[in-house]
Amino acid sequence: MPDLLIELFSEEIPARMQARAAEDLKKRITDGLVEAGLTYAGAAAFHTPRRLTLALSGLLAESPTLREERKGPRTDAPEKAIEGFLRGAGLTRDQLQERDDKKGAVFFAVIEKPGRPAAEIVAEVLDTTIRNFPWPKSMRWGEGALRWVRPLHSILCILTDEAGAEVVPLDVDGIKSSNTTEGHRFLAPGRFPVSSFDGYVTELKRRFVILDAAERADHIWQDATNQAFANGFEVVEDRGLLAEVAGLVEWPVVLMGEIGADFLGLPPEVLQTSMKEHQKFFSVRNPKTGRIERFITVANRETRDHGATILAGNQKVLAARLSDAKFFWENDLRVAKTEGMEAWTAALSNVTFHNKLGSQSERIERIAALAREIAPALGADPDLAEKAARVAKADLSSEMVYEFPELQGLMGRYYAEAAGLPVEVAAACQEHYSPLGPTDDVPTAPVSATVALADKLDTLTGFWAIDEKPTGSKDPFALRRAALGVIRLLLANDVQMDLLEVLSTSIASTLQDLGFSGKLFEKYDIDASKTKSADFYAQTELETVHEKLSKDSILKLAHDQMLCWEADGSKVLKPVEDVAADLLAFFHDRLKVHLKDEGIRHDVIDACLAMPGNDDITLLVKRARALSDALKTDDGVNLVQGFKRANNILSQAEEKDGVAYEFGADIKFAEAEEEKTLFAALEAAEPKIAAALEAEDFAAAMAAMAALRAPIDAFFMAVQINSDNDVVRRNRLNLLSTIRTTVLKVADLTRIEG
Amino acid sequence: MSEPQKADTGIAKPKSFQEIILRLQAYWAAKGCAIMQPYDMEVGAGTFHPATTLRSLGNRHWAAAYVQPSRRPTDGRYGENPNRLQHYYQYQVLIKPSPPDLQALYLGSLEAIGIDMDMHDIRFVEDDWESPTLGAWGLGWEVWCDGMEVSQFTYFQQVGGHDCHPVSGELTYGLERLAMYVLGIDHVMDMPYNDPQSPIALSYGDVFLQNEQEYSRWNFDIANTEMLLKHFEDAEAECAAILAHPVEDPKTGKRIVMAQPAYDQCIKASHLFNLLDARGVISVTERQAYIGRVRTLAKACADAFVQTEAGGWTPEAVA
Numbered sequence A: 001m002p003d004l005l006i007e008l009f010s011e012e013i014p015a016r017m018q019a020r021a022a023e024d025l026k027k028r029i030t031d032g033l034v035e036a037g038l039t040y041a042g043a044a045a046f047h048t049p050r051r052l053t054l055a056l057s058g059l060l061a062e063s064p065t066l067r068e069e070r071k072g073p074r075t076d077a078p079e080k081a082i083e084g085f086l087r088g089a090g091l092t093r094d095q096l097q098e099r100d101d102k103k104g105a106v107f108f109a110v111i112e113k114p115g116r117p118a119a120e121i122v123a124e125v126l127d128t129t130i131r132n133f134p135w136p137k138s139m140r141w142g143e144g145a146l147r148w149v150r151p152l153h154s155i156l157c158i159l160t161d162e163a164g165a166e167v168v169p170l171d172v173d174g175i176k177s178s179n180t181t182e183g184h185r186f187l188a189p190g191r192f193p194v195s196s197f198d199g200y201v202t203e204l205k206r207r208f209v210i211l212d213a214a215e216r217a218d219h220i221w222q223d224a225t226n227q228a229f230a231n232g233f234e235v236v237e238d239r240g241l242l243a244e245v246a247g248l249v250e251w252p253v254v255l256m257g258e259i260g261a262d263f264l265g266l267p268p269e270v271l272q273t274s275m276k277e278h279q280k281f282f283s284v285r286n287p288k289t290g291r292i293e294r295f296i297t298v299a300n301r302e303t304r305d306h307g308a309t310i311l312a313g314n315q316k317v318l319a320a321r322l323s324d325a326k327f328f329w330e331n332d333l334r335v336a337k338t339e340g341m342e343a344w345t346a347a348l349s350n351v352t353f354h355n356k357l358g359s360q361s362e363r364i365e366r367i368a369a370l371a372r373e374i375a376p377a378l379g380a381d382p383d384l385a386e387k388a389a390r391v392a393k394a395d396l397s398s399e400m401v402y403e404f405p406e407l408q409g410l411m412g413r414y415y416a417e418a419a420g421l422p423v424e425v426a427a428a429c430q431e432h433y434s435p436l437g438p439t440d441d442v443p444t445a446p447v448s449a450t451v452a453l454a455d456k457l458d459t460l461t462g463f464w465a466i467d468e469k470p471t472g473s474k475d476p477f478a479l480r481r482a483a484l485g486v487i488r489l490l491l492a493n494d495v496q497m498d499l500l501e502v503l504s505t506s507i508a509s510t511l512q513d514l515g516f517s518g519k520l521f522e523k524y525d526i527d528a529s530k531t532k533s534a535d536f537y538a539q540t541e542l543e544t545v546h547e548k549l550s551k552d553s554i555l556k557l558a559h560d561q562m563l564c565w566e567a568d569g570s571k572v573l574k575p576v577e578d579v580a581a582d583l584l585a586f587f588h589d590r591l592k593v594h595l596k597d598e599g600i601r602h603d604v605i606d607a608c609l610a611m612p613g614n615d616d617i618t619l620l621v622k623r624a625r626a627l628s629d630a631l632k633t634d635d636g637v638n639l640v641q642g643f644k645r646a647n648n649i650l651s652q653a654e655e656k657d658g659v660a661y662e663f664g665a666d667i668k669f670a671e672a673e674e675e676k677t678l679f680a681a682l683e684a685a686e687p688k689i690a691a692a693l694e695a696e697d698f699a700a701a702m703a704a705m706a707a708l709r710a711p712i713d714a715f716f717m718a719v720q721i722n723s724d725n726d727v728v729r730r731n732r733l734n735l736l737s738t739i740r741t742t743v744l745k746v747a748d749l750t751r752i753e754g
Numbered sequence B: 001m002s003e004p005q006k007a008d009t010g011i012a013k014p015k016s017f018q019e020i021i022l023r024l025q026a027y028w029a030a031k032g033c034a035i036m037q038p039y040d041m042e043v044g045a046g047t048f049h050p051a052t053t054l055r056s057l058g059n060r061h062w063a064a065a066y067v068q069p070s071r072r073p074t075d076g077r078y079g080e081n082p083n084r085l086q087h088y089y090q091y092q093v094l095i096k097p098s099p100p101d102l103q104a105l106y107l108g109s110l111e112a113i114g115i116d117m118d119m120h121d122i123r124f125v126e127d128d129w130e131s132p133t134l135g136a137w138g139l140g141w142e143v144w145c146d147g148m149e150v151s152q153f154t155y156f157q158q159v160g161g162h163d164c165h166p167v168s169g170e171l172t173y174g175l176e177r178l179a180m181y182v183l184g185i186d187h188v189m190d191m192p193y194n195d196p197q198s199p200i201a202l203s204y205g206d207v208f209l210q211n212e213q214e215y216s217r218w219n220f221d222i223a224n225t226e227m228l229l230k231h232f233e234d235a236e237a238e239c240a241a242i243l244a245h246p247v248e249d250p251k252t253g254k255r256i257v258m259a260q261p262a263y264d265q266c267i268k269a270s271h272l273f274n275l276l277d278a279r280g281v282i283s284v285t286e287r288q289a290y291i292g293r294v295r296t297l298a299k300a301c302a303d304a305f306v307q308t309e310a311g312g313w314t315p316e317a318v319a
Helices: A016-034 A081-088 A118-130 A197-206 A215-229 A239-246 A270-277 A307-336 A343-348 A360-378 A382-392 A399-403 A410-418 A422-433 A446-465 A481-494 A499-516 A519-523 A533-540 A540-545 A551-560 A576-597 A603-611 A617-630 A634-657 A673-694 A698-706 A709-718 A725-744 B017-030 B100-111 B177-185 B203-220 B225-244 B259-278 B284-306
Strands: A001-012 A042-048 A051-057 A066-074 A097-101 A104-113 A150-162 A163-166 A175-178 A180-182 A191-193 A253-258 A282-285 A291-301 A351-352 A559-567 A571-575 B061-073 B088-094 B120-125 B129-131 B138-146 B148-159 B169-174
Touching: A001 A016, A001 A118, A001 A197, A016 A042, A016 A118, A016 A239, A016 A410, A042 A104, A042 A215, A051 A698, A066 A081, A066 A698, A081 A104, A097 B148, A104 A399, A150 A180, A163 A410, A163 A533, A180 A499, A180 B061, A215 A253, A215 A291, A215 A382, A215 A709, A239 A282, A253 A307, A253 A576, A270 A282, A270 A307, A291 A307, A291 A343, A307 A410, A307 B061, A351 A360, A360 A382, A360 A446, A360 A481, A382 A422, A382 A446, A382 B100, A410 A422, A422 A446, A446 A481, A446 A499, A481 A576, A499 A576, A533 B148, A571 A576, A576 A603, A603 A617, A617 B129, A634 A698, A634 A709, A673 A698, A673 A709, A673 A725, A709 B017, B017 B061, B017 B100, B017 B177, B088 B177, B088 B203, B100 B120, B100 B148, B169 B177, B203 B259, B225 B259, B225 B284
Parallel strands: A150 A175
Antiparallel strands: A001 A051, A001 A150, A042 A051, A066 A104, A097 A104, A150 A163, A180 A191, A253 A291, A282 A291, A559 A571, B061 B088, B088 B169, B120 B138, B129 B138, B138 B148, B148 B169
């Protein structure tokens, strides 16, 4: 059985696309071959900056012959039916077979698809694959119409068996397949023939190309750590960078160089970021000083001066880069020390956050006010929290962050320290962006957590205020992430907060804020410049709001109501509370997703959401966790059954009788012992549950509730609700009602499934 | 007189900024490019030269190389920064259709200016090019020599909103930076402009330092923004007005589409926008709107150019 070797040789493929492309090549070719009946034993894909390679072993030499039988009409069927059958089968009448069936003589068509040689199939599949390759971005070149990631130069495609190698003939827009390829661009120019995969790998290596990216990465890492170690240093690990660099070279040569003494005073993050982003250098740390003192660069070749020229060039470029960074750092420090962080915050008034939500500095004002308001709930000093919120985003105006946006926050911390601000404030500058992802650490320092929370809440209320909510897969402002951040901040810091009220206030003040800066009028499609003229009052749409409103009354209106668009395009005023409630529901949705990861079922969350105080996320989650735990016990599961039975009987009776049995049952009408026991149990449970709920000890409340399971079960076993004695019947229904009210104080078990 | 320093490949190292330019001119001339002169207008990059923007449109083959002075008012540093200038030179090569050996041709040009291919690490690092003002994009690389970006290499895919057929290959060399690297100079103003052995040796600073100071001051603090804004609007209006004329010239009776005169106005608007930007009078939100206005002009000019013979229009195609 032959082996197949394919190599697509092109100009340099972006490093970030190579691995995926090699996998896509493997998948598309193997899928296509298998679909055509060509199975194989093994497949491996490889990539270098200039080539994608696929090696298949043990391919079938030809596809198997396929034989299909089709039963047709009876031999005496009308001519038309037989003609139709022939058309479908692609046969002529003399090719049909007559066979005896239960119903008599019937035509049978035997269709044979002969097998095809592998080369023919490979050529077709490869042609289709090349023409439809799923590059994230592709291009045309020259006069051709073919698309590839960069110009495609040659196609190597050979089938090898004991007899030797054979080129699979193929011509894709003028690029003819062959059995040749190239080695390293500079170290081994020129083409060479290939006759097998093993030979290909060996020949490539002889020509300064390591085919396997993992081997290149290993080589880089080994050599880098060895060189660093030999000098008493250690390489800062960076897997992403390693993979990228392995995609930039075919023949990696590791070179270690020094960072000029002038730059060693820069923050290590600045050194690292500048070296990594601009130069793809690894950082090398001196374990004695903890500082980054050297760098590792990976060249794509050997030279007779052992890389001295290359290293000197790289060192020079780095020095220029770091001079810039040092210039930024020193300038920024000077501003921070002499003018303070406020100078930068003021500059943010020229930076638009969102065209309907105003500038960054307007937003910072809102965050500061909100931080002050919520600080007590997080145990933070309101003055410090407000102060921190005011400077937390100041570094966005600094030169360093302009150059390296990924250093935002971190630079704020350095600069806040330099400005002599309290350490809590400096920490908040860095930490308030967190948590970003679902696994990111959540800030727990009170001031940091307060600013982080205020920042995210303002983002959400802002976008809700201007009606820009995430829809489907579209969430351009990462609002889902912000909501999850809020949830995680509240939970990690055990913050109890009436979120609905915070949201309402925040939305209202955002609207008011926007009103004052004229943004609200954009939202109303009103030209703010006309608000002072008579035209303004004649705006037709204001008539839909109310007759003639002054600017002040619009602002007042904005305080408790806002304009919303209905689905049909009409405009209506909605109370701010409704908008806040909508946002709260968004939080609840995110919470369900978050708790699901924790193993808490959505119906458990629903049972808790139905309870009062559901806008206190921390409380809600405590209740849900307790209920989820209780439902994992035998008592819990059975209690739900008992409760549902009680509830069903009661609901049916209430519907039938047209009465609500809420009068309370009287023990003196109790007949059976089990009935009396239930009375006692309910009476004992009620104060326990009430006390536990008061103390927000949901586990205790659940335990008290679950303790009702045995008496409820016993009661249903022993007692018929529908007694002939109407007084007894009504008393029992009232008793069921007590079960219901008692249980429903803990959680809405009607929502539990099963 | 000392012996000229020899590189290992036998190609002598150049001695001055101008020698590097002359060698590039000679190299690309030898490769068959029309050596053109700079466009006589203020532009932000060599790409704006009609020999690139307009000629990359349509199906006519084309090969040109030229130096283009480029102005980036916001990059002015009063001549103090070692490698930032508000006025600098780009070397631009445009070949349509892009030849299959364009990478090799390009590497040959590096060798021609004294970069020894055996001693340096040349790399093609992904860098997609997009010009929002020209409504243009392409794929390619920035070319690194020992970690230093020495050129941009782009296969044009779209210009002025038109798909490029055939595709042009574009090379852009930042001449000062490249020359500083080749000559081993740390501050641009110290770079020899002509041969340091000349009777009157001139440095880059001798030629340009004062200009950098004068323009930095004017760009940042003095330029009359009201006037610039007016000029921007005039250029915008004139561009549209030129293109609104019927293609038939009533005086000569000939078909004359005025694509390039209109494009001049587009270039003007673009540069005026850059000046306004440097003066700090354009807010972040307005920026996008201005860029959009220039793009509209660029697209209209591209639409017009493809209606000219140089842009591939033929009477037969209409008939």
